[in-house]
Amino acid sequence: MNILELDHINKSYGSHKANKDISFNVEKGAVFGLLGPNGAGKSTLIRIITNIIAADSGTIRIDGQAFKEAHNQIIGYMPEERGLYKKMMVGEHLVYLGRLKGLSKADATKKVKDWLERLQIADWWGKKIEDLSKGMQQKVQFIATTLHDPLLLILDEPFSGLDPVNSNLIKDEIFELRRKGASIIFSTHRMEQVEEICEEIVLINNGQNILQGKVKEIRQRFKENKYQVLYNGTHAPTQLPGYEIVVEKEGTLVLKALEGQSPNQLLRTLLDQGLEIHHFNEILPSINEIFIRQVQIP
């Protein structure tokens, strides 16, 4: 079952094509990464998903249904560029945003109080937004996004401006929301976070969907049969038929297996040459490397 289905979405601004024929699905309960370099068309796509702007063509289904007004209440969207009313107090601001999402005043007030307590910032209620640091404001924005218990959470660069401690705090909350059944679309260009958090990704470049799939599968798909060996010994191995030596430095060896070679064979050959192996692993490309490689394809 999919929480979101995009089917052949197109959007142009004048002569500029922001989204070209984009299609993908997001499974219920998934943590889904929407990746792409700056200006790739991510924000436009998210705005189409959240019904802020309309696509020129293509269909969107949310929770199996074509978009309707009520869907706003099951989506929680945290935009990349985000601000708050500086003169308002944290409590009233959050209640206001909750009510705009359709919560009653009493409901919104209760939920805001719960959230502030959970993040151990209950004393912020009467603080003015302008007195908060950027990181503190991020927390308030995160609460605002999740206040109405959305089924689909769309987070655009949620960690920008957060220190590691608060990043972890928010990360834990994201997983907690997912455990409760929310699906999460996570848009970023910080690849290490993608590998850590997302199970599935779609990569957008120049408005087009150029790569899509499970993170593990993609890394497998783009692997180059490289292996890293850490060894003890004075002499480096010389004769390694079927392998190409990529790096050779004191005690470290990076090899690339040619066609038809298995890691077991490599290990055996190395042992036969009298090396004392301390560590042996296959090098899978990081999502970052794949990203750069894919984006640079002309």
Place this chain on the structure above:
Amino acid sequence: MSKIWLIIQREYWTRVRKKSFLLTTLLAPLGIVAFMVVSVLVALSGETERRVVVIDETGLFKNKFEDKDGFYFKYEDTTLAYMNEVYKNLQYDGILYIPQPKNWQTIRPEYRSESQLGPTAKSHVTSQISRVTRNILIEQEKVDKQALERINNIDVSITQKIIGEEDDKQASAELGTALGYALGFAIYIILLVYGTMVMKSVAEEKTSKVVEIIISSVKPFQLMMGKVLGIGLVGLTQLVIWGFLMIGLYTILGLVFAGYLTELSQVANDPAMSAGAPDQAKVAQFIEAFRQVNLLQLFGIFVFYFVGGYILYGSLFAAIGSAAGDDMDGNQSLNFIVTVPIIISIIIMTSVVQEPTSTLAVIASIFPLTSPVVMPARLGFDIPGLWWQLALSMIMLVLGFIFTTWLAGRIYRTGILMQGKKITIKDLGMWLRG
């Protein structure tokens, strides 16, 4: 709809709760009253006392000057040269020297003192001298003094009455003009002040990126209308408070000056009495005409044009605000698209209060971009056919603001999401189509 209502509430309360709102609302009328009080005080305290010694070579001015306007006159039979030496010791402030004139058509007196007379004081002395000279001439020429006085005091004051209306309804062109100016300017100021407030607020919401969060919950049009209406309600609140303060002041002044007003209206209705005091009669007529104005009706129409004109221009200002870049200065060139028609309105208005029935007046008070300023400016006059013009103008204004809000909505929804690049009029046109 409930979301627009939430936005209206927020826009309204965050402004009304501000100290600056309370201050401007209460201080503006107080400021006007204080200004009037101060100018009266200045006028009253402007008189300095001057003791003046008169050296009169003709011998005809002795004891003829009146001690008034701060001047006290003494007469000495001595020479100017001697008085020049001693006037200070004798506690005089100045010497008025009247030489024997060559002829009685040109009198050339001298006023001598350490400090110059101001223009007002100078005219006081001049008028005294010419009054006395006139009397001297009346004597010399053997003119009948009473006949001359009657001739000099002819009073002409045109009373305008509208044919077909109740006889006692008096029209006052002066009142029409005064009311017209007041109402027209009031709307003009309101449009500019609150319109700019809308524009700034939209631009702020955009540059601070709050808008990105809000529009994930509400439609851009809802946000825009909520803001325009919320700020409009703030203006209306201010207007109502000012209205009450005015009525309060009017009542207090009415009680204080009750006797004076009754006297004035008697003067207005009594030709014999008004003959003696032409200025007073004019004032009385003015006040009488003012009493006949249907204030409630006037206020109702005024509020309609305030609301209609404000929504029309407020939404356009919102559209301009949505095109704002990070630097607010770059926005000026777009700003003028909206302010120019308002300024043109006020220029038309100043001519309309002089000629309230001209073709320009009729067209400008029906055309929705100018009618909010021009139509209220005509309300103080009795104009034949005003009612159908008013009806047409109101309908046009409603259609006008429906159109501008639609137009503004289209620009706004694209504008608020545009970041970075400088926006030109051409871009606005493109957003409109897109």
